[in-house]
Amino acid sequence: MTSSLSLYAPRESGLHRLHPLTKLTSALLGVVAGIALPGVWPNYAVFLLLLVPLAAWARVLPDFGRVVIKIALPFALSLFVIQGLFWTGGTPVVEIGPLSFKAEGLYFAAKTTGRILVVMGSITLFVLTTRPDQLMIALNQRGIPKTFTYVLVSAIQLVPRFQAKANAILDAQRARGLETEGGFVQRIRALLPVSIPLVLGSIVDVEERSIALEARGFSHEGPKTSYQVLVDTPIQRVARPVMMLGAVALIVGAIFVW
């Protein structure tokens, strides 16, 4: 059920074998840590000493590195340039012609880049090592209604198909003489002849899907059985509440201590 466009990377690793909720909890802990930790160095330490080794253990280090760099680099560049140069009332450190880099701006850029690395890194590591359908089953078992998880699973399956359809419609319209390069207005006008057929075409099967779901007892109340079995160990069952407490402690620390 995974597609080439979804981020999940199937590997044989201990991290992959962990229960999905354990990974979700640790991702949440990572996000909270990225936001709550003070200063510059703690976030970089968490990233280099915790997230990167975990990615290596999960054998997804190349994918991890690629995604994180692709996301963090534009922000880092913008941060250092914009906040470094235009920090209001800052102390200049490096001069470049009429402008100068301010120390406070550079410090802010370094701190925020560290935060981005940890927050996005945690989410990315979670997505790389968690099978979406297993996550949905785990959530179902904890009480999240089936309708919610159906929606996400269905969306994940539909997205690559829709993108392929959008490309196909784009090519078809181009073959009919649609101009898609050139000026701004030109390209805007190219949008409607592609988006309208895409949406209308996909809405046709909305009716059929709802009939199919009804025929499978979708809106029927009551428990349903699952084909997949998820493995949960006692250590993980203890680790999850501990991680939640850790997240709360970080938040308390961020508000009251530092």
Place this chain on the structure above:
Amino acid sequence: MDRLRKDFTTITWVMIPVAIAINMALGFLVFSLKIPILYLDTVGTVLVGLLCGPLAGALTGALSNFAWGLFGNPGYVPYFPVAAVIGLLAGLFGQWGWYKKWWLWIFGGGLITAVAGAILSAPINAYLQGGVTGSGTDVLVAAFRAGGASILQASFLQGLVTESVDKVANYAIVWAIVKALPVRFLARFPRYENVRSD
């Protein structure tokens, strides 16, 4: 409250993932056509808000951002409250009959959503990403910062500019889509009264 629960029929539950997929497909389309300023990634959200009510719209928005995360764009994930509010507003505007007057829907709906979106996303952007977007619109951020605006203000102003254009376009596309849909299909949605022309 009961009205909101009745909004979630089977067709609503089927429409939501389709809307999420529409959001992502159009977002990618805009990206590959290299159109600046526009994102067009909330067309599905607004559509569901209009046809299935505010709560369904809010859910579509929030889940869309998580779906982006699953597809390799974790940067979207923290903004899910903004997307939820966009869906909520679309549902409210539909409920108030704004769709029936095209100018009210496209400009009233679009611009109010833009302002709300800019107000809500500025603090998230300022806190998590230091007020920059990592894309071409950072030129605006730089200009506002050079003019003395705080990080929060610069982020809000940048958001206001881009969102105004983008959300009006979103609402316009939704209007065009609903106009093109057959009545037989529209009549099955819980909020059909929002769009029927009597």
